[in-house]
Amino acid sequence: MTTIDQPVRDLDLGLLSAALQGQLFLPGTPGYAERVTGWNVAVRRTPAAIVDVATAGDVSAVVRFAGINGLRVAVGATGHGAFSLDEPHLLINTTLLEECVVYPDGWARVGAGVRWQRVLDAAAPHGLAPLAGSAPNVGVVGYTTGGGYGPLARTLGVASDRVRAIEVVTGDGQARRVTAEDESGLFWALRGGKGALGIVTAIEFDLVRIPSIYAGALYYGGENTSKVLSAWREWAGRLPARATTSLAVLQLPAMPGVPEPLAGRMTVAVRFAWTGDPADGEAVLQPMRAVASTLIDAVNTIPYAALGAIHADPVDPMPVFERTGLLRDLPDEALDVIVAAAGPESRSPQVIVELRQLGGAIACHAAPSAVSNRDAAYSILTIGIDAPGIGEATRAHSEGLLGALSPWLTGGKLVNFAADGSTESAHRAYDSDALSRLGRLAAAYDPHGVLADALPIRRACAGI
Incomplete structure (x- = not known):
């Protein structure tokens, strides 16, 4: 691989550019800066060039060029799954592949x-x-x-x-x-x-x-965190297969797009999606509606295409630090840990502390694939701001919460959550058989180690 001491500028990137139907952007040229930053602006990447690929042939050209010249290749479009990469690399932007x-x-x-x-x-x-x-x-x-x-x-x-x-x-x-x-x-x-x-x-x-669903979220004041969390755990355990749910403790800032009742305060959201008759879904949800007064009741029949309204996830780029884990159970002691760390008396720095109920179809009827950790009961995710002055507190709090929950954690994680490019993350995302098989296949299909996204798996398999 090219090292930091071997200037990337010595490579003939003009030769690569001439072979492309898409466009190549160099550092300092128009178009580079807006492409280098994805959704999580805390992720640091300084690619030697960014390539807007227009065809699969462009992708092949970039990968071959990288292999010949000892570079890595990273890839992205929205930047949600990006992790920091210090090695010399080319960044493929797939936005033009819009079929x-x-x-x-x-x-x-x-x-x-x-x-x-x-x-x-x-x-x-x-x-x-x-x-x-x-x-x-x-x-x-x-x-x-x-x-x-x-x-x-x-x-x-x-x-x-x-x-x-x-x-x-x-x-x-x-x-x-x-x-x-x-x-x-x-x-x-x-x-x-x-x-x-x-x-x-x-x-x-x-x-x-499925043209429509009965779905959305109930939002409660943060003072009800303990009551809502306990009721949600009991209620979720009895849900039929037509329902999926999650819960999030939120601290949303007062900014455009955040509803006034939720802005600048702690709230608790119970998300709910029901694929059957809406009247049946309303009856299933009723116990949660009765737990406490809601600030907003946003559960109704919606077109499936409005799916994003259930979680109402932020879309604007921001600097974030995420930490995640999988839970085998959620006993009272674990609920107490979460309330102490993220409830109204906690002074938590997290914007979101989320629990997702798993099980159901996730664990059943699965086609053979590299997806691991299907037997977990819940996932937990923390998202906080990673910026000067608050980033250290965000990180310490996240680690403390997951550490306190360790008696109930499986040791695993979901691949798409909290990507950081570490070998530890690779070990947690896959069971040992899946990780070994991925490592063998990566070596066979990428003999020169060009793909940056394979580094955590290859290093984990090598014991690094």
Whole structure:
């Protein structure tokens, strides 16, 4: 690999640029600065060049150039899953790969630059629904290749289980079409292995026929945190398969887009999605409506395409630090830990402390893939601001909360949550068999170690 001491400027990037249908951007030139920063502006990357790829051939050209010249290749579109990378590298921007076709018989083909809201809107006229995530502004490919746990996951399963085919450029520069029948090992790895096995240019997946859902969130004052959390745990444990739920303790700033009753104070949101008859969903939700007075009751029948309203995730770039874990159980003692760390008397610096109930279809009927940790009962995620003056407190608080919950943690994590590029993260995201298999496949399909997203897995397998 090229080292920091070997100036990247000595490489003939003009030769690469001439081979592209897309466009190459160098540091200091117009267009570079706005492309180098993704959604999490705390992530540091200074690529030697950024390439807006227009075709799969462009991706192959970049990967081959990197391999010849000892560079890594990172990839992104929205930047939600990016992690800091100090090594010399090229950054592929897939935004121009914008193909989006929905077939009325129940499937879609989507380019790597497409975000979920576009697919949601394209599928809606046919009464069809993709297994999108809680934030429709996120890219389809990164979300799906990381497993894809959406706000209806307990009912519909994870997005990667619906994949039919993937078109990918592997680390050797070869463009491949991968299905369960053709290159089955690579197909297994790409569904859950994120970008470790290649740079996806297009993906095909099945849709479900759900035109509308009974869904949204109930928002309570933060003073009710303990009461709501305890009631939610008991209520969620009795939910039928048609329901998916999560809970979040929020401290949202007073800013445009934040409803006045929620701004500048602690609140608790109970998210709910129901795929059956709305009247039945209303009856199922009633016990939570009765727990305490709500500041906002935003649960109603909505078009499936309005899925993003359930979590109302922020879309504007910000500097954040995330910490995550998986829980095997949520006993009273664990609830006490969460209330003490994130409740109204805690002085918590976190913007969000979230619990998602797992189980259901997540753990059942799973097609073989690299997705691991399907047996967890809940996930927990903290999101706080990572900026000078507060970042240290955010990090310490996150580590303290997860440490206090350690008696009930499985040791695992979901791939798409809290990406940091560490070997520890790779060990937590995959069981030992999946990690070993991913490492072997990465070595076979990327013999020169070009793909930056494979580094955590390769280093974990090497014991680094």
